[in-house]
Amino acid sequence: MKLRDHAVGTAVAAFVFGAATAGYAAEDREWSYEGPKGPEHWSEIGSEFAACGSGREQSPIDLQRTHAAEPEEIEISWQAFGPEVVNNGHTIQANAPAGSYTTFDGKRYDLLQLHFHHKSEHTLDGKQLPMEAHFVHKSAQGDLLVLGVFLVPGQANGALRTILDNAPQSKGTRKVEAAIDLETLVPDDSAIFRYAGSLTTPPCSEIVSWVVYDRPVEVSPVQIEAFAELYPNNFRPTQSTNRRFILFGF
Ligand SMILES: [Zn+2]
Known part of the structure; x- marks a missing residue:
């Protein structure tokens, strides 16, 4: 368990989430990241x-x-686990068994899965980074907390290695016995961005509390290439901020 002091202002109370019942669950209509279904x-x-x-x-x-x-607290309580690695046609995803959760804003969100985008979906001061990991959590009320982490070239990451080594090359699922420690994919001592937003894939439901870490985590250039071979272009372009507050701090 790691305790991190993180920034969330009183303005958080002003955030209003979309209907928790809005369907984020599987909708099988075809969509893609380019072309007529882009x-x-x-x-x-x-x-x-x-x-x-x-x-x-x-x-x-x-x-x-x-x-x-x-400052406000975010507390990650993840257990090491052997993931179910899924190639779902849009990304590589590692499903988590029950038991891992994050407490944010005094509320518990259970970790469902993490997945990756190449290149990053969020941008930092207009700059797109090589990759972004999304840790998707859900509360008992049905709203989501997603932690976003930028991945940049550097040292190899063991958890990512296990996921990529076991990723089906086409649509499919593989159960992995080896336990991975996902906290190695979250930066220490990082400021965070906090804002109210949506899923970045259809149906784009506005039920997501976003926490994006300012500091990136290193993965190896070979790992980035391995993911990009499967999904070179699985990011949604940035959307208008409109009237939202984007909070930033430690
Ligand atoms: Zn994502």
């Missing part, structure tokens, strides 16, 4: 994807270090 057309694919076009609190966004926030 991000600019997601809202036309079906009425259940309407938020992708008309939503006012969409993700990802460009993050700027402007609104300093009062």
